[in-house]
Amino acid sequence: MKRSWLLAALVVLAIVSGGREFDLLAPRIDAPQLADEAGETLRSAFERRASDLQVRAHGEVVRVLPDDDDGSRHQRFILRTSTGQTLLVAHNIDLAPRVRGLAVGDRVEFYGEYEWNPRGGVVHWTHHDPAGRHADGWIEHDGGRYE
Numbered sequence: 001m002k003r004s005w006l007l008a009a010l011v012v013l014a015i016v017s018g019g020r021e022f023d024l025l026a027p028r029i030d031a032p033q034l035a036d037e038a039g040e041t042l043r044s045a046f047e048r049r050a051s052d053l054q055v056r057a058h059g060e061v062v063r064v065l066p067d068d069d070d071g072s073r074h075q076r077f078i079l080r081t082s083t084g085q086t087l088l089v090a091h092n093i094d095l096a097p098r099v100r101g102l103a104v105g106d107r108v109e110f111y112g113e114y115e116w117n118p119r120g121g122v123v124h125w126t127h128h129d130p131a132g133r134h135a136d137g138w139i140e141h142d143g144g145r146y147e
Contacts, residue, residue, distance in 0.1 A: 039082035042114065042121065046085060051115045054135050055123070057081060058109040064102055067093070074124075075099060079108060086120040091139055091146070096127035099141050112137035 038057035045053050059079030065088075068074040074090040075098050081087065089110065091099060099108070112126040113134075126137040128147050138147035 039085070042081055042087070043083045043085050045114055046116060046121055049116045053114040054112070055114045056109075056111040058107060059087065061102060061104050061106045061108060062086065064104060075102075077102060077108075079110075079123075087114075088117075088119070088122045089126065089139070090122055090124045091126045092124070095130065096139075097146050099139055099146050100144070101142060106141060109140040110138065111135075112139075 038055065042055060042057055044050075045055070059081045061077050062080045063078040065076040065078065068076055068090065072092055072094045075093050076091070077089050077099075079087050079089055089108070089112075102108075110123060110126055112123040115122045115124065125134055126139045126146075128136040136147060138145050140146075
């Protein structure tokens with residue numbers, strides 16, 4: 001009887017919390033492990049030559065490039081992920097604010113679309129979609145979010 005009451009209480013708790021914030025039975029995953037999983041996802045996408053993949057990850061800025069002003073303007077920089085993979089980030093500054101103060105060595109987190117290329121890949125769609133047809137992306141840097 002006591003055991004079934006405890007099980008019922010856990011089920012109610014899981015339903016109330018939506019299983020998101022409070023789960024007594026699930027192992028905890030710390031932030032570095034999640035970051036490594038994101039790096040592995042990108043590494044796997046590169047190896048499979050996958051594209052059109054919505055990803056959330058982070059990396060260290062290893063190079064800041066000049067803006068691409070051909071067509072829609074893009075702020076460009078290269079990140080290195082936890083697995084050592086490099087990515088070109090092309091952030092549309094006609095649709096989102098420029099990432100301010102970006103410098104080599106900075107940590108950047110992003111949510112955008114990965115496209116394969118032989119150099120490691122490109123991440124774009126790091127901004128909102130004014131037409132509402134694509135997932136909204138973002139870049140976080142130095143406490144600010146650029147979307």
